[in-house]
Amino acid sequence: MNSKIRKGDRVVVISGSDKGKVGEVIRVIPKGNRVVVQGVNLCIKHQAQTQSRGKTIPAGKIEFEAPIDLSNVMLVDPKDSKPTRVRMERKDGKVFRVSKRTGTRIDK
Numbered sequence: 001m002n003s004k005i006r007k008g009d010r011v012v013v014i015s016g017s018d019k020g021k022v023g024e025v026i027r028v029i030p031k032g033n034r035v036v037v038q039g040v041n042l043c044i045k046h047q048a049q050t051q052s053r054g055k056t057i058p059a060g061k062i063e064f065e066a067p068i069d070l071s072n073v074m075l076v077d078p079k080d081s082k083p084t085r086v087r088m089e090r091k092d093g094k095v096f097r098v099s100k101r102t103g104t105r106i107d108k
Contacts (some may be wrong), residue, residue, distance in 0.1 A: 003028060003099060004075070004086040005035060009106075011073040012083045013040055018068075019042060028063065034067035041066045079104045 005011060023037040043066045049059040068084045073084035079100045084101035097106040 003030060003086070005070065005073065010036060010076040011035070012067070013037070013072060014070065014074050014083065015072045016041075027067075029067055034066070035067050035070055035073060035079045036067050037073065038065060041068050058077055075099075075106070077101045077104070078106060 005025060010022060011025055013019055018040045021034075021037075021040050021079055023039045025035050025038045025054065026038050027036040029035065034088050042063055043061045045064060047057070047060055047062050075086055076082070077084040079099070079102045082101065084099045086097050086106065087100050088099045089098045090095050098104070099106060
């Protein structure tokens with residue numbers, strides 16, 4: 001997978017109602033071109049009480065992070081903690097992500 005944003009990356013939201021929030025990528029959905037960011041785009045699901053295999057799951061409100069479009073987030077530069085674009089660089093047959101802002105390598 002040579003995606004520019006990967007699970008575990010720190011990203012900043014650049015548009016939408018959560019603009020300016022910084023969080024860690026929990027999940028990447030490449031097919032839908034979307035990402036789930038911790039603490040961003042929080043939604044509430046009203047869960048009815050259910051029974052499954054003899055266990056009762058209580059009713060209530062469940063808060064969860066909904067996916068947002070990949071174009072609405074930018075990677076945070078590890079050197080100066082500001083949003084940056086990413087370029088791919090090859091060296092010895094391996095592909096690395098490099099910050100366009102400072103030129104530092106993101107992948108170790």
